[in-house]
Amino acid sequence: MNSAPHVVLLTIDCWRYDRCGFNGYSRPTTPALDELAGESFVFDRAFATGSVTAGSFPGILAGHHSYDGSVNSRHPRSEVQGIPPGSETLASHFRTNGYRTVATVTNAHLLPSLNFDAGFDEFDNVEVGDRDDEGGDESSVGDDREREGETDSGSRGPTMGDVFQELRRRLRWEQGSASLLRNPYALPFVAYRFNQLQNWPSPPAASVIDAFTQQLDDAFESGTPVFGWTHLMDLHAPIHPAQVNEGGLVSTARFEAFRCDVERLCNVYSPGYNAMYDSVVRYIDGQIAALVAHLKERGVWENTVLVVTGDHGEALGDRGFYGHPAHYMYDELLHVPLLVRAPMGIGRRLDGPFSLGWLHELVSDVAGVPRGQFPAESGRTSHVTDEGDEDAVVVSDALDDLGHSIVTRNGAWKYWRVCDARKEWVYIDLDEENPTTWDWTEEGTAFRVDSDRTERHPLPGGVAPEALSRLADDLETTNADRPKLRVEYDSDVEDRLKQLGYQM
Template sequence: MTYFKFLLATALLLGFAACSPTPPPWHVVLISLDTTRADHLSCIAGPDSRAQTPALDLLASEGVLFLQAQTAAVTTLSAHSSLMTGTWPHSHGVVRNGFELNPVNQTLAETLGACGYRTRAVLGSFALDSRFGFDQGFEVFDETFDLLVGAGGADQNQRLAEHVTRAALSRVREHDQDEPLFLFAHYFDPHAPYDPPLALREAWAQQIGAAVGDPLTVERAVKAGQKLVLGPDVPAPGLAGTIRGGLSRELVEQHPGTSAVLDSQLAALYAAEVEALDAALGVLFEGLREEGLWERTIVVLTADHGETFSEHADRWNHGLWVHDTTTHVPLMIRLPAAHPQAERFRGQRISTVVSTVDVYPTLLGVLDIEVGSRVQGVDLGPLLRGEDFDRGAVFSEATQPWMGLEEAAHERGHWANSLKPHSVRKGRWKYIRAPYLKLEQLFDMEADPGEQNNLFQDPALAEILADLRGELGAYQELENPLPSEFNSTQLEETRVRLEAMGYGGGAREGPR
């Protein structure tokens, strides 16, 4: 029995998605960019883009670019779990970083592995470590990190983009190209601390000045912005305080949305990090060409979430709120020229609002693999073929604050994140509800893409508001999370490592 036939038989016995009757001819590379705002890709933001991303621009020009993709959750592990399972967080069960992905979930790696693919993963950060179950379905799971927590302000073990590319190409070179490959590559550089390579720091020297993007500097920027609302005599909670205890209505509703000099410097550091990431991706793409895989490989690229700067109350954060600064992510799919659908994909720019949960079923549709019954995302194939297609509402959820809200939700018999902010996008409209603050927001994303003008109390929009409330209510009625436990082993390891380097206190929560 051949390797492929053996796996096909195994897949059918285990109830996995049905595979094509013949071995799949296309390799698949799925790339995730951590903490990468869609508006920092020049193929999306255009000539006014803060960062220039020629490698990503070229990839987008060779495939289809989704201009309004939304992530399902705004922290790394929960967002990636949705990407890899095609399900919403209140189904896969991963509340936030540090929780374990239940093995009942069927991941994309498991599905493709059962259909004959050899599966490889190369990680950029500890947030997706195998102890959290994210290695499900991968034969090789490379979680070798060379930048350890505390080094340069790192809040978790990680590795630089150039090292992720080097490891990914090493996995490609050791692979037998006669067998289909599924490679997942996770890049982490834009995540704080904002510390671009020296060459890019020098290129951005005028905008960066003497600023550094370490946690203490970020905390100082957050508190300075909070003081603009709270006044000089009220203690500012800072980033750490809001992640634990949440924002106040005052901070959310009165936030000025302006940038101080330090905010602008941090934003320049972030943009330089994105450009460094783009350079590493260019090396990856060239390496795939040199190895002869480029014209046999489907490339899917997205991000887990973005990063708010000083635009909103969730300053220099992802996780606390669901503005587009954190929910709007890049998404592009590039097919090799020989693929029968390649010409249809090439150069498309699609403005329909879609979700990262749609990646799983859309990719399986391209590969002619049947989607399993648990998948909640939508196959975007009809949209790509130019057919009339209504994607329907798209949802995102916050994963912070932590203290008290998850316990209160459980006591009420609800999903752990149910009291945290949620959003629904439908056409030009975006509705946000934050139950723990008893706060609602409504934005016209065409007239106000920066989400500065809350239209919640506009009586002319009452019907639209009622419709979006209904959509979010129906979404939340679907909650049926698989069990997931918080893995606390990371906390003790972090405490020991920090104390060994002379830092006191230690960590009490997982990395954000």
């Protein structure tokens, strides 16, 4: 029997660091993970490489940031990015080291045509269907190459996604001059959500975990160690009332749940929506407990590395915003939970700054395989035996046709520069009719995050260490400079993305 450990990577969309019991949250959102944390490495300062899924997963899977990643030339927004062809990925790295590699994921951004399946022997995106290429090799998509079978040029009427986009536009427009109770589009939007119950845009975690455990069971039969990845979407708006109620922290009728969702869409602070978010965290925690129980039943748990993290967080009205706008680079989006349970059962909290772009180093070290060749490197020999280096620099960025937002940070300072091509303004909330803008300043903004962890006291960028601003200078780029993928979404995929709030 092969003694190399199995590796399971479980990622959660829109998961905030501060909503977890094992990170000090007062509500009982994560009892299963709280117990697991006692025998795990828990990272107190882990940061996503980007503020949206397609900006973060190239970092998680392949050590790429937006500044050195690929963009879909058909949709040159930060929400539509991929892994550059030929990149080493966690899956290809573990496959090279003798692992069977499998994935069951959700989120319509995580497409084979954007190379998110690179290195996997089996890849199933249950939100959009199975792999759409042969074999999942890293070269499955070439630069600026159109894929067959992914275009839909036929005419069609408005889809559910089109209706959502229009209702959202009108809701927000009316919200500028009327209270929510008098907004004429509030009830039509609630009716839309009721209709959407027939075909919700994301499957529940329970069904995803069921499919993933079956996939793992089949892979275990190979007799080789297994690397498996699953991604859950339950925290991504729209939140389904069934998952809220199953979580058990709050009980809500569907009408009330959808009323709170209207508040969220209008960026009106909503205690009800925030309570629903917490309850869904508890629901997901229960599904993680079910996965662990299954691995124990299979007799493989004692030889399994489990990595649990978020691709990014979620704004919950913190500064008058909900969601995860691409250029909103506050830490409610960038600061994510990261828990790594290793077979040796050692529990330890680690406080040094850590980038999810370095996840390849961490997982390789814990699994006992050599490190691979990835673009993002920490310079550390170990992430679990050495104390975190306060001077280590973590980078996060968002890049699209509107501009390039760059965050560089160490243990004490965070430096944030918003680089707009016009040097005038940049969208923070990507609402094209009612954009929220910032004045462009070449100096940037600084936060003393060792004492101002909630970033309430911005400072002039010039007071930050010069190394941080100089690195931002070096990394600044434009969409035109990035390698291009040329991918047309089929109508179903595009409609699901629209229903999830993405402007296509």
